[in-house]
Amino acid sequence: MTEGPVELLQELIRNQCVNDGSANSGHEVRSVGTLRDFLGVAGEVFEPAPDRQSVVYRIPGHDPTAPSLALVPHLDVVPVDPTGWSVDPFAAEIHDGFVYGRGAVDMLNVTAAMTTAVRPYLTGEKSPRGDLVFAAVADEETGGRLGAKALVEERWGLVGADYLLTEIAYPSIELGDHRSVPVSIGEKGAYWSVLETRGRPSHGSTPYGSDNALEKLVTALAGVVSTPAPAAMTPEWLGFVGRLGLDDESVRRLTDIDQLDDEIDRIAVGDPTLARYIHAATHLTLATNMLRAGTKVNVVADRARAQVDIRGLPGMDREFVDAHLRKAMGSAGDQVDIEPIMDGDATVSSVGNTLWDAIGDAVEELDGHRNLAPTLMTVATDARFWRARGTVCYGVGLFDGRMSFSEMLSLFHGDDERMSTASVERTASLYERVLERFFAAS
Numbered sequence: 001m002t003e004g005p006v007e008l009l010q011e012l013i014r015n016q017c018v019n020d021g022s023a024n025s026g027h028e029v030r031s032v033g034t035l036r037d038f039l040g041v042a043g044e045v046f047e048p049a050p051d052r053q054s055v056v057y058r059i060p061g062h063d064p065t066a067p068s069l070a071l072v073p074h075l076d077v078v079p080v081d082p083t084g085w086s087v088d089p090f091a092a093e094i095h096d097g098f099v100y101g102r103g104a105v106d107m108l109n110v111t112a113a114m115t116t117a118v119r120p121y122l123t124g125e126k127s128p129r130g131d132l133v134f135a136a137v138a139d140e141e142t143g144g145r146l147g148a149k150a151l152v153e154e155r156w157g158l159v160g161a162d163y164l165l166t167e168i169a170y171p172s173i174e175l176g177d178h179r180s181v182p183v184s185i186g187e188k189g190a191y192w193s194v195l196e197t198r199g200r201p202s203h204g205s206t207p208y209g210s211d212n213a214l215e216k217l218v219t220a221l222a223g224v225v226s227t228p229a230p231a232a233m234t235p236e237w238l239g240f241v242g243r244l245g246l247d248d249e250s251v252r253r254l255t256d257i258d259q260l261d262d263e264i265d266r267i268a269v270g271d272p273t274l275a276r277y278i279h280a281a282t283h284l285t286l287a288t289n290m291l292r293a294g295t296k297v298n299v300v301a302d303r304a305r306a307q308v309d310i311r312g313l314p315g316m317d318r319e320f321v322d323a324h325l326r327k328a329m330g331s332a333g334d335q336v337d338i339e340p341i342m343d344g345d346a347t348v349s350s351v352g353n354t355l356w357d358a359i360g361d362a363v364e365e366l367d368g369h370r371n372l373a374p375t376l377m378t379v380a381t382d383a384r385f386w387r388a389r390g391t392v393c394y395g396v397g398l399f400d401g402r403m404s405f406s407e408m409l410s411l412f413h414g415d416d417e418r419m420s421t422a423s424v425e426r427t428a429s430l431y432e433r434v435l436e437r438f439f440a441a442s
């Protein structure tokens with residue numbers, strides 16, 4: 001019988017709910033079974049495709065005027081190449097106080113902590129003032145079509161809420177004797193794009209004057225790669241930097257758009273992962289990740305396609321992205337078609353409300369301070385579906401100090417993904433207190 005959040009995390013890792021993007025991967029049915037056993041309450045199962053299960057519990061509050069709160073962890077994990085691991089990625093072994101396994105960081109640690117914290121409400125031991133929703137969902141790692149997205153679109157009466165907690169739980173940031181707890185308040189927009197050119201096939205032995213799609217595309221891509229990405233000092237970035245306890249000079253360098261890129265280069269020498277985060281949190285980012293062209297080595301390429309992962313800060317929309325691409329490609333872009341394959345604007349929740357205060361109270365009780373650093377996520381999470389409907393969404397955790405902010409970032413989808421058992425337990429305690437404070441205050 002699984003009792004605590006650490007054992008639950010181990011079981012979730014061993015379930016191997018690997019989502020490779022195909023509909024017949026994931027098999028979240030396994031972890032839904034684990035959660036239902038752990039909770040002893042059936043809940044409502046949502047299964048839009050075979051074995052792609054999510055489970056939802058909605059406990060009505062005893063005060064119909066009180067705000068509702070949803071906890072929404074995901075159950076799936078990304079694929080793994082075991083050759084880079086020092087242990088079996090699905091054995092969930094504990095070494096030196098760390099649970100190793102795919103999903104230990106993203107996000108089964110949080111799933112286990114949330115499940116532990118909501119259990120007394122689901123079993124009737126505690127009664128929430130407003131509605132409490134607990135939705136453990138499938139398919140986050142490929143966009144939520146078989147999980148959160150579908151639930152929000154089709155079952156809003158079941159999963160809708162005023163406030164919500166999901167990803168990302170980051171470790172505390174410690175600078176000197178100042179410690180702050182990052183709270184994810186928003187995420188960048190995603191504007192994945194295909195850049196495509198057409199040419200005319202002819203013999204590769206006589207290329208003079210030929211119309212080569214690949215040569216046109218790489219010339220345009222050279223402009224995309226070499227043009228500096230636009231930066232912006234968003235309120236989210238200024239809010240984050242202002243809460244870290246940095247000295248005035250560091251704050252100045254990180255918030256002056258003319259000094260920022262040099263500062264990022266300086267930070268990269270000692271901490272490349274942190275530099276990468278700071279860059280992404282302050283810039284439009286473009287990563288040209290896929291290229292396909294031509295049919296045969298001796299045939300002039302008649303078609304070329306590149307796929308670019310583009311992420312925009314709040315305020316940088318599709319129009320902004322396309323304008324940047326056009327400018328960067330210059331005249332080489334005249335023959336390039338830009339085809340959007342994902343258009344999702346950045347979403348941000350405001351701070352200073354019942355849930356924000358409840359998190360502050362809980363952090364103060366467990367960590368002795370209430371320094372919450374509002375943090376913009378560079379990745380997309382399920383929160384965006386609720387934010388688009390007006391829900392205030394945050395991600396938060398409480399770690400034990402054995403992993404830094406940048407170490408954690410480097411373990412996301414990485415080799416030897418691991419989480420300390422103490423961090424899992426502290427995060428579960430945090431959620432228990434957040435729930436208590438939230439329902440007491442509201």
Ligand SMILES: [Zn+2]
Nearest residue numbers: 106107140167
């Ligand atoms: Zn995740």
